[in-house]
Amino acid sequence: MQPPTIPPGRRLLQFCLGLWLVQVAWLGWWFAPEAADLGRRLLSGQVGPVIQQQDPFVQWLASLAAVIPPEAAYLFADRYEAGKDIIARYHLYPRTFHRFNPEVPPSFLFSTIARTGATFLIIRDWEVPPAWDFLADGINPGFKAVPGLEPAWVFRLDPRQLVGGYYD
């Protein structure tokens, strides 16, 4: 008696099925770290808002929110690649956000302040170049450092007292 023949289409289907199941196993390995973290958090009950509250950056933003009034606008000096500016904007809303590229010359800072009416300047993580010394020395009366928000620099701005007086 002849064994039953399997149609070629079925054979191809079986091959694809086998290949896909191998891929599913690989997918399990791919998601394993996330699944493990999920399991840990479920067991410890540290989920939802607790995850945000544990994040040092979000904690820092909460202390920043206590300083900046909700109706104020602020300049956030950071490179967008870091992805921190979008988190700051999200958590600090309804405060009006303006991102500011720290690689521009100081004169651009003055024009941006004038254009946006920002009353706070936040410099998150930046090696300040010599041209920006007027911030560190506190010689410009338009910039008043806000203590207690280190390691970032936070300045309260008073646009009426801003003094430029140089060309770059």
Next chain:
Amino acid sequence: MIETILGLPALLGGLASIVLAGYGLLLLLPGADDLTPAERLALGFGLGALALTVWMLALTRLQVPFSLATVAAPWLAPLALTLALPSRRRLWSRDCRGLCSWPRTLVQTARNSPVPALAGLFAALIALTFLFATLRAVLYPIWAWDAIATWGLKAKVFYLHRALYLGNIDAHNYYPNLVPLLMTYLYLWFGGVKDWLVQGLFPGWGACLLLLFASFLRRLGVSALGTWGACAFVLTSGATLIVHLYIAYADLALTFYTLALTGLLFLKLKNCAPRGSLGLAALMGAALAWSKYEGWPLVLIVFLAAFLTLLWLRPPGWRRHFAALVVVLGTIYLSTLPWRLFVRGLGVDVGSDHLLGFFPDQFLLAVYYVGLALIWPPYFSLFFPAVLLALGWQWRTVWRSPNLFLALFLGGSLAATILAYAVAPTAAAEFPLYVRGTVDRLLLHVVPALGLALAAPLAAWLPDSPSA
């Protein structure tokens, strides 16, 4: 943990209200009784999302603040009307019975399939994936880049202002707002910006997507086992679709509406569509254009593929079909006008920077990157090779059958993706990163719709057992 558990009833209530808003409207459309209960549920969700969010746009124009009463209450009227009509009341009771007996039906179908173990494996894979995605969605706060930068931010802003307010944010303000408004609607249910619970929207949407995909496959003659297998295959081929089940991006919505529009037109071309499918296609197309900036180009690609298929095949009455499709496309275009006029009224720039030039170097690189993305395991793994294999298997007939529509849609969407990269205003050094960060999403939009190409080989190789 307690806050999350206490918020779950509000989440479920919010999701149910979206379905009910759409379900009420759907039952009032001609041909609603020709849909299966699964189709009514899935399309009801899609239609509810469209209706609620367009209404929220209208409320903003009327300067009426968002609240549960102003946003959700008007949709009780069509629901009440359907309960008053005896023919629609019958559908209600049939669907409620179907929903209650759903787990038993699933087990029975698995038992009756020719290979019960395989059916069980597919079902377990789907269930496990959704369990993981749902927990991952609702237990973690909003986190992915665009979720924080665009969609989640807008949802928070709209909720805090109780209106579609774009006054003090700059987050692609010209993008359509179906997803952020729907998240805002859920915040109204929660009574606050609970940005972890709101992500429960996405696994729910994914379940509707899979339900619709399965329904379309069944209409195309695929067996129960084949349908389960195809659903599990589409869901777990690569990581992209799974990840989009738990991040607050608009791409899952776009994927859902692309499947709905493409599937309904494909069924129409194959003469196995439910009655009133063109009206539904118009609504799904409108939702597609309202989901994301890429929505309208996708609508055009789908209709171009349908027009070319009709012109090539010239089936009986093709001129009438052609004219009907032109009307549907025109209706979809008209549906985009309220948003276009709204943003024009605000003086918002509409992203014309994407059309300022063509960069040949980027074009060549895009051909390479998109080609690579089609087979890159973490993206879609075996999916695109399987679709190409399925179309290749039908190569003798594909030119003489409505399957040509899917082949043209595949070609058109890939060409559009490559072209979009060729005109993207990106610095040369950043271009590879830009492609890597976006190509999986652009391909995801067409994945379930192209999964319908698997129907023909599955129907041929895995015929339904008489009892299934």
